[in-house]
Each structure stands twice: as structure tokens, then as C-alpha cells.
Amino acid sequence: MIRTFILLAGCGALAACASSTPTSGSSPAASAGAAQVARTEAPDLGALPTYGIPRGRCGMILYTLSGSKSLPVFRSTDEGRGLVEINGALTELSLVGRGGETRMAVPSSQYFRGQQADGTEVTVAAVTSWGTSFPSGSYVEAGTLTITAADGWSRVLPVAGIAGCRP
Template sequence: MRLFTAVVAGAGLMLSACTGTTNTPPAAQAPAAPAAPSEEGPAGRIGTLPPQELADGTCGLYLFAREVGRRLVFVSDTTSTDARMQIDGRPAQLTRVSASGTAAGRFFPEMRYEAGGVTVSVSYVPEMNGNLSGGAVIREGRLTFADASGWSYVMPVAGLIACRPAQE
């Protein structure tokens, strides 16, 4: 019984030492870590696009999140240089502001888009594929989403570039 009492008393002394005050002024203590992005941060703002129709005689770039479920997150087609995403639960039309690299049709391996305080950059490696009409497979890519508050989020993506032949 004496051993148990001594252990409990010793543990109590150690705990009280841990909770005691220190001589270190508050300014000298390590700053709190910045808050991590929550679901309201960029990751939670990117939604899933519904199925997309491709008009006859056009080509499309389709990027899917490389995650369980492979949700469609980015679409662009050759009817314009704009792109479509689902942002904050609403459809968003993004305007292309830059492009670089060797184009596959109207699609460049590095493109940047803007809309309403959001910047989206896509970068991918196209692999030409004879099984796709005028298209390519994208096994490796990334979508970088940055908002006006300073948060940014990099999403690994995969996808394809495919064309729908014109009807005669």
C-alpha cells in the first residue's frame, strides 16, 4: 500500500510541475501553427461536374480527380478557350489567360484560367492514343486551384482528350 501511495504522490508532483508557470514570457513561446484548410478551403470548393455532352465535330479535354470515385472536375472543349468547373456548388465558366507547350488541338499541356477571384492552372502529359478519335490519354497531371484569400490546393488528375466526329 505504501508503494502505491508513493507512486500516486510522485505522479501528482510530476503533473503539478508540468502545469506550473514558467519564467518564459509569452512572446518567446513558439507561435501557433497556421490553421489548415478546412472543407471551406480550396479542396472543399471543387465540386463534381455532371456528365458533359460533346458536340459533333468538336474535341474535349476531360480531367478527373485521381482519387476514389474519379470524379470529373474540369472540362474544356474546342468551341471556345474557356473551361468549366463546379466551384462552391455552382457551375463556373473559367477564362483561359495563358497557355504554353505543344498544343494537341486547342489544348496545351500547361494552361491557366481565371474567374471571380479564382485561378486554376492545369498541367498534364498527353499520350497519343489511336483508340481515341483525335485524342490522347492523360495518365499524369495536376490541377492547381488558388483563391483570393491566399489558399491553394494541388489536385492530382488524369483524363483524356477526345473528339466526336462531325455527322454527315
């Protein structure tokens, strides 16, 4: 019984401390420390307005789900170019690395770099697994699309899609 009383009293004291509001006697250093915390968040991806593979090129289009809708969020081509919409603006990307199995001139792992509309750098990594092949293409069974802003914040999306060549 005494242990239970001590435990409840300790929890009550902790709850009182956690819910108290700062008084006018708070130290200026504590207030200044809170104001110095950078408010940031990971880049927001939007649906690409146009996402077809250009004529005479091979490429990959990746989709993610938003509710019950599939949204095209990434396109890459065999010429080393990528495209995403970040924070409401189209961002063109340049291929900086690749790996994994290649189908239709498209590797399963691609790494890009680009500049957002505000001039800050962004990196995009598309790491995928191939699915069933079909004439002039292949399904992208599963994968992740990771978008990292210059401040280090990242957003990781599950994706699937299609790769192929357009005559």
C-alpha cells in the same frame, strides 16, 4: 542522472505551459489577436454534372479520384473556355495563358480565370503530361489541377483524363 532529471523537469514545465487554459487575467491584446485570425480554406471542387465535349469542338476532360471513384472535375475546350464546380456551384472560366505540347487543339498547360458564385475571383491551372494517342484523341497520363481563391488559398489535385475532338 542529473541531466535526465533536468530534462524531464524542463519537459514537464513546457507541457504545463502548453496545456494551461487562459485565465481571466489574460491580456486583452492576446485575446483580440486570436479573434483576428482569418478563417478560410481552399476552394472545394465537386464533380461536374455534365462534362462532354460540345459537338464540333475539341477539348479536355480531367478526372480525380475520390475513394475508388473517378470524378470529372474539369473541362476545357479549344475555344478558350473552362468549367469547374467550386463550393457547389458551376464556375465558368476564361483562358488567360497556355503552353506546352498541343494535341487535338489542346495545350498540355492551361491557365484560366473566372468568378465564383459569390463574385470572388478564382484561378485554375491545369498542367498535364500527354499519354498514348488514339484516333481523334489522346490520353492525359498525369497532371495537376490547382485552384486558387482570391484570398490565396489553393487546392492541388492529381488528375488524369482524355482530350479529343467531337465531330
